[in-house]
Amino acid sequence: MKRLQPKATTWVLLMLCLMYFITYVDRVNISTAAGQFKSELGLSNTQLGFIFSAFAYPYVLFQFIGGWVSDRFGAKRTLIACAFIWAVATTLTGFAGGFATLVAARLLLGLGEGATFPASTSAMASWVRKDKRGMAQGITHSSARLGNAVAPMLVLAIMTAFDWRFSFYLLGALSFGWLVLWYVTYTEKPADHPRITADEINSLPPPTVRPVEMPGTWARLYRRLLPVSGVYFCYNWILWLMLDWMPLYFMHSFHLNIKKAVIFTSGVFVAGVFGDLVGGLISDKLLRRTGNLKLARSYLVAFCMTLTGLSLIPVVLIHDPMYSLIFLAAAMFFNEMNIGPMWAIPMDVAYDRSGTASGIMSGTGFTAAIVSPVVAGYLIDRLGNWNVTFLLSIAVMACGVLMTFLMKPEAPFVARLKQAAPSPELPGRDAVFPLVDKN
Numbered sequence: 001m002k003r004l005q006p007k008a009t010t011w012v013l014l015m016l017c018l019m020y021f022i023t024y025v026d027r028v029n030i031s032t033a034a035g036q037f038k039s040e041l042g043l044s045n046t047q048l049g050f051i052f053s054a055f056a057y058p059y060v061l062f063q064f065i066g067g068w069v070s071d072r073f074g075a076k077r078t079l080i081a082c083a084f085i086w087a088v089a090t091t092l093t094g095f096a097g098g099f100a101t102l103v104a105a106r107l108l109l110g111l112g113e114g115a116t117f118p119a120s121t122s123a124m125a126s127w128v129r130k131d132k133r134g135m136a137q138g139i140t141h142s143s144a145r146l147g148n149a150v151a152p153m154l155v156l157a158i159m160t161a162f163d164w165r166f167s168f169y170l171l172g173a174l175s176f177g178w179l180v181l182w183y184v185t186y187t188e189k190p191a192d193h194p195r196i197t198a199d200e201i202n203s204l205p206p207p208t209v210r211p212v213e214m215p216g217t218w219a220r221l222y223r224r225l226l227p228v229s230g231v232y233f234c235y236n237w238i239l240w241l242m243l244d245w246m247p248l249y250f251m252h253s254f255h256l257n258i259k260k261a262v263i264f265t266s267g268v269f270v271a272g273v274f275g276d277l278v279g280g281l282i283s284d285k286l287l288r289r290t291g292n293l294k295l296a297r298s299y300l301v302a303f304c305m306t307l308t309g310l311s312l313i314p315v316v317l318i319h320d321p322m323y324s325l326i327f328l329a330a331a332m333f334f335n336e337m338n339i340g341p342m343w344a345i346p347m348d349v350a351y352d353r354s355g356t357a358s359g360i361m362s363g364t365g366f367t368a369a370i371v372s373p374v375v376a377g378y379l380i381d382r383l384g385n386w387n388v389t390f391l392l393s394i395a396v397m398a399c400g401v402l403m404t405f406l407m408k409p410e411a412p413f414v415a416r417l418k419q420a421a422p423s424p425e426l427p428g429r430d431a432v433f434p435l436v437d438k439n
């Protein structure tokens with residue numbers, strides 16, 4: 001029986017995968033339900049855009065705050081608080097009676113989920129080997145894309161059996177269930193986990209005690225990660241255009257009913273699941289073979305963003321639902337290949353403050369989730385078609401490619417200290433990544 005039990009490190013990663021899955025189901029369920037509540041509540045596309053993007057305003061703020069909180073108080077307490085808030089918000093969405101209450105529920109959801117990914121990155125910094133960071137980020141984010149793929153069909157099934165409101169009640173209960181599991185199973189220090197083995201402890205990064213820093217460390221770290229944040233903004237532009245608008249795109253552009261639109265949308269998101277896995281695996285493989293972080297992170301992201309933009313060109317030129325499905329799925333696949341290397345960079349650059357670093361990257365980059373849905377809704381209302389929206393997205397991808405060459409994952413961030421006790425995780429790159437695989 002012991003052989004059938006997952007390792008402690010595997011169990012923690014599985015719990016984080018489940019969290020990513022649930023949070024993304026809770027984020028995108030509203031786009032599937034929108035087909036019903038838009039007509040029921042008399043909402044315009046522009047209002048829908050604001051409802052979709054309302055989630056992002058507090059989410060961006062609490063990415064910054066949550067990253068620091070998780071570094072200060074630990075991933076366990078941070079994620080317990082987050083899960084409680086997002087579970088309540090999801091449940092309350094089912095009670096919404098109009099534009100204002102839907103916006104309020106989405107704001108609360110963004111507040112609850114804002115710290116989740118920085119906190120999970122902080123947990124991974126302690127629980128994941130250095131040469132597995134890209135893979136770990138790829139696997140967890142593939143669970144998020146699986147949530148994207150499952151959410152439309154799941155919400156549609158619940159709506160068919162009951163109504164759109166009941167789907168939010170049920171998904172809120174699922175979130176409360178994860179909260180209980182996390183409280184019972186996770187330990188802040190790997191050595192305290194009852195299932196941890198000596199081999200696992202020896203393979204993990206050693207615990208660090210952060211020294212007292214000079215004022216201005218956060219501002220210096222923010223400037224250091226600004227190019228990374230800009231690239232992540234471009235990634236999120238495409239992602240949130242698809243997350244919020246895909247069901248309505250297939251319904252309105254090709255006159256599909258909601259069931260067919262949901263199937264097409266799920267197909268696009270399934271491609272993202274594989275993109276997350278492939279991107280993380282390739283990034284770590286490149287790192288083990290070459291020891292070159294610039295190649296494994298920056299150049300890989302530039303390549304994937306180029307392919308993302310190219311995949312959107314046929315969507316503009318060919319008006320056919322099957323071709324649109326194929327090329328949108330390709331764009332989602334290549335865009336999601338960016339996730340593993342992108343989320344590994346905060347751990348590469350600032351291991352002992354990875355929650356703060358990932359919060360800076362994600363919080364700044366996630367502002368695209370505010371702008372992209374609103375711009376899309378406005379352009380659709382004004383122009384009546386999607387071509388300009390996709391052309392704008394291609395231009396955004398081109399900007400992202402250019403910014404990748406400004407990222408420096410190979411250069412660890414070193415804080416100015418008030419005392420001379422250096423962190424054991426701040427040596428040069430070769431000491432941190434003795435990973436060259438000669439085979």
